[in-house]
Amino acid sequence: MNIAIASKPKINFSGRSFLAFVIQPAEPVNDWLADLDRLSRQSLGFFADRPVIVDLSALEPDRETARSVVDAIRTRGVRVIAVEGADASWFAPELAPIARGKEAGRIDLLEDVQSNEPPPAARTIDGPVRSGQAIFHTGGDLTVIGSVASGAEVAASGSIHIYGTLRGRAIAGAMGDRSARIFCRRFEAELIAIDGCYQTAEQSPPEPIGKPVRIRLAGDTFDINVTD
């Protein structure tokens, strides 16, 4: 017979204050969401690690509208941790009920987001990409003057041009561009991908191996064309 002995719980509570970002959607909501999209594009990953609170008080929404606005924000990759200016029960249990926070002043994003430099268009890597290295270029095409080693990974939002042997992975159109292409002087890739569609070495046809190729997506299949 087992006897459970109750003992005093050894759980400690402590307080901690954090600074959270608050965004305040305004009417018209669709325009505001478009601005949010522009911000995300210019400053990729800005919202990636930040917990965000959505303040709906400017909208004074009903339950339906409130939930749809917050959903629209979340699908854009923003981590909403709580909502202000609306009935907390509309969002329970997914979002924590949160008391109105203390203002910590405006946070000026402008210098972060609007830089005078034009966004980089193409990036060129002078030299081979070594095994274990991973390059991700979000501003367009990527050119490698050298080979991409087995166990290396190159990814770009645009096309990828390799003046050497592709032995590793090449991921083109990584941010949703089906028209992106992959070019290399010698095709021995472990994996190729264009806009989410991928193909491993095993799935690739044998004829292009070792030859210079141009790879594009035709529908849902890869069109690997041997170039001269």
Add this chain to the structure above:
Amino acid sequence: MGTVVVVTSGKGGVGKTTSTAALGAALAKSGKKVALVDFDVGLRNLDLVLGAERRVVFDFINVIQGQAQLPQALIRDKRLETLFLLPASQTRDKDALTDEGVTEVMSSLRQVFDYVICDSPAGIERGAILAMRHADAAVVVTNPEVSSVRDSDRIIGMLDSKTLRAERGEPIQKHVLVTRYDPARAQRGEMLSIEDVTEILALPLLGIVPESQAVLQASNLGSPITLAEPDSSAAQAYADAARRLTGKKIPMTIPTQKKSFLGGLFRRAA
């Protein structure tokens, strides 16, 4: 000011320690002052290959922790008076090697020796990174087979990012040393050819050391191959490689199969 050379590979068992000893001895034979440093804490081998295992009193970690002075830990080779060994600790682990400690020892060694050759442990973790940190030049030891070549490529990528020089934007001179090359197997396509290796690694070749029974024999005798069997093909390849390391231009010879006419005659016993 001496040159710090790291002998590294990524893959284990390809010939880093053998090559460190062989190159170090070849350089010392030509009159240079050479210090060999074993960075493989806990799995030390450089002392064995040099025949110094019965003379180890203090090691690298004793020096870093202040239990011994550097001259007390350095073991002079009995055969070559300008060749010294700083052995690794066998009983401790890699965490005892601190950044500051290694930096201090390296700068002291640089002031006294022409060449400080660091024998790196295998892998890409702390031990290997510490061994390469202060390097001015690197010898990437590679066997002509696929896993060794890929691991070497990985370590080359790290030489371009984890060394102090790389962090300062100064290039470090890197070379590939192909070891255990077997011409017969290369011809049959069982091993990668030299062209394959240099094409994949895209670095200048320091030398091609053929597979040789003499290497194991020398190791058993506790003598670097360039001292124990200087006429063997492996020793000659190492000697050439050592000269190339000092900047001399020596044409590369790819070892070929040794066809022994008499050997063929005597193969079948009566």
